[in-house]
Amino acid sequence: MNSPNSSQETPSVPSEAVAAEPVTAESVTAEPVASETATATTANANAETSAGGVSATPNQSMQEYYQLQQELLRGTLIISVVIFVAVWIFYSLNIALNYFIGACTGVVYLKMLARNVEQLGREKKRLGRTQLAVLVVVIVIASRVDQLQVLPIFLGFLTYKAAVIFYMLRTTLLPESSGRS
Numbered sequence: 368m369n370s371p372n373s374s375q376e377t378p379s380v381p382s383e384a385v386a387a388e389p390v391t392a393e394s395v396t397a398e399p400v401a402s403e404t405a406t407a408t409t410a411n412a413n414a415e416t417s418a419g420g421v422s423a424t425p426n427q428s429m430q431e432y433y434q435l436q437q438e439l440l441r442g443t444l445i446i447s448v449v450i451f452v453a454v455w456i457f458y459s460l461n462i463a464l465n466y467f468i469g470a471c472t473g474v475v476y477l478k479m480l481a482r483n484v485e486q487l488g489r490e491k492k493r494l495g496r497t498q499l500a501v502l503v504v505v506i507v508i509a510s511r512v513d514q515l516q517v518l519p520i521f522l523g524f525l526t527y528k529a530a531v532i533f534y535m536l537r538t539t540l541l542p543e544s545s546g547r548s
Contacts, residue, residue: 435534436481442530443474450526454519465509465516469523472505477527 447470455463479498487494502524509515 432485439527439530439534440474440477440481442533443470443477443527446529446533447471447474447523447526450523461514462516462519465519466523468505468509468515469520470526471523472501472520473524473527475501476524 451463451467454466476498483494506517509517509520
């Protein structure tokens with residue numbers, strides 16, 4: 368019998384359809400190593416160019432990243448102040464201050480996240496979760512202190528997400544005003 372699964376006989380296949388090398392355990396394990404080497408070489412080339420090499424693309428990308436970071440921080444601060452004043456007018460100073468504590472926590476979280484993302488390619492392989500500890504600590508403190516309320520603090524923390532949504536909508540709907548094309 369001439370079956371493809373038979374270990375005794377190998378079917379005859381035209382030489383054009385067969386690869387130059389037979390598939391062995393060494394060739395199967397060598398492919399991912401070659402792929403990882405190519406990825407490492409590309410990463411090293413990117414690191415060299417960002418460290419003052421020939422290409423200006425990584426520097427331009429980092430400039431765009433820093434612009435985005437500043438714009439999100441500025442948007443978060445502006446939205447926080449507007450909401451703080453509105454909450455103070457429509458509710459009370461106590462609730463507004465609780466919101467402000469949450470908004471400040473959100474800004475600290477955003478800064479820590481930005482620092483973590485900046486280090487992602489150079490020093491770290493993946494994002495850490497230490498920035499969430501800031502929110503957890505503030506929520507735990509708010510639940511233990513009578514003058515603090517958890518809901519306004521949590522909603523204040525989420526203010527940075529509103530800045531991200533506004534940025535995304537502005538750059539999507541009005542791409543010419545964002546300075547990038």
